[in-house]
Amino acid sequence: IAGITQAPTSQILAAGRRMTLRCTQDMRHNAMYWYRQDLGLGLRLIHYSNTAGTTGKGEVPDGYSVSRANTDDFPLTLASAVPSQTSVYFCASSASPGNQPQHFGDGTRLSIL
Amino acid sequence: QKEVEQNSGPLSVPEGAIASLNCTYSDRGSQSFFWYRQYSGKSPELIMFIYSNGDKEDGRFTAQLNKASQYVSLLIRDSQPSDSATYLCAVWSYSGAGSYQLTFGKGTKLSVIP
Numbered sequence: 001i002a003g004i005t006q007a008p009t010s011q012i013l014a015a016g017r018r019m020t021l022r023c024t025q026d027m028r029h030n031a032m033y034w035y036r037q038d039l040g041l042g043l044r045l046i047h048y049s050n051t052a053g054t055t056g057k058g059e060v061p062d063g064y065s066v067s068r069a070n071t072d073d074f075p076l077t078l079a080s081a082v083p084s085q086t087s088v089y090f091c092a093s094s095a096s097p098g099n100q101p102q103h104f105g106d107g108t109r110l111s112i113l
Numbered sequence: 114q115k116e117v118e119q120n121s122g123p124l125s126v127p128e129g130a131i132a133s134l135n136c137t138y139s140d141r142g143s144q145s146f147f148w149y150r151q152y153s154g155k156s157p158e159l160i161m162f163i164y165s166n167g168d169k170e171d172g173r174f175t176a177q178l179n180k181a182s183q184y185v186s187l188l189i190r191d192s193q194p195s196d197s198a199t200y201l202c203a204v205w206s207y208s209g210a211g212s213y214q215l216t217f218g219k220g221t222k223l224s225v226i227p
Binding site for chain 2: 033040041042043044045048056058059090098099101102103104106107
């Protein structure tokens with residue numbers, strides 16, 4: 001079934017540890033995005049990639065990094081996790097960058113202790 | 114910072130009624146508008162998008178856009194208990210430094226009462 005796969009589904013992590021959230025899509029979409037969703041704050045864009053080989057910063061990029069080595073994969077890395085990064089993380093993609101509908105993965109629930 | 118505002122709700126409607134969800138946005142230059150449905154503990158699911166002023170219908174859903182007043186709404190006809198969810202309004206707008214992004218409202222929680 002075509003779509004976006006995120007892993008892990010959930011994770012509990014000690015503060016200071018490094019963590020990579022994985023995102024893979026099989027729709028050959030050019031653009032991919034990472035959001036975090038927090039109660040009372042809604043969905044906020046962390047980083048995006050308009051095409052393989054390029055990335056950009058969103059609204060809340062501090063403490064996170066991304067890479068886009070190929071079309072399908074867009075991992076999000078927390079170099080040294082802090083409790084304020086406890087959130088639900090969603091990866092999304094769209095056929096092209098711009099005003100195209102974005103489709104979301106099932107999310108990763110991350111708790112930093 | 115571009116803003117997208119929604120009433121948080123909860124909005125309660127009886128089964129079979131019309132649910133009306135509203136959204137206002139601050140960027141007058143915004144061109145594209147999206148409605149997502151999110152069930153508790155699940156990911157957002159795209160249900161409608163609209164680019165032009167007026168109405169766009171898809172089954173029981175109608176999106177309405179008024180760019181002059183900077184609001185977009187979603188009507189759900191013949192509401193069903195399965196429509197109970199949080200509805201997110203999202204607006205594609207300029208975010209500065211030559212880039213654009215999708216800005217989400219915080220969502221309106223809809224409860225359809227059997």
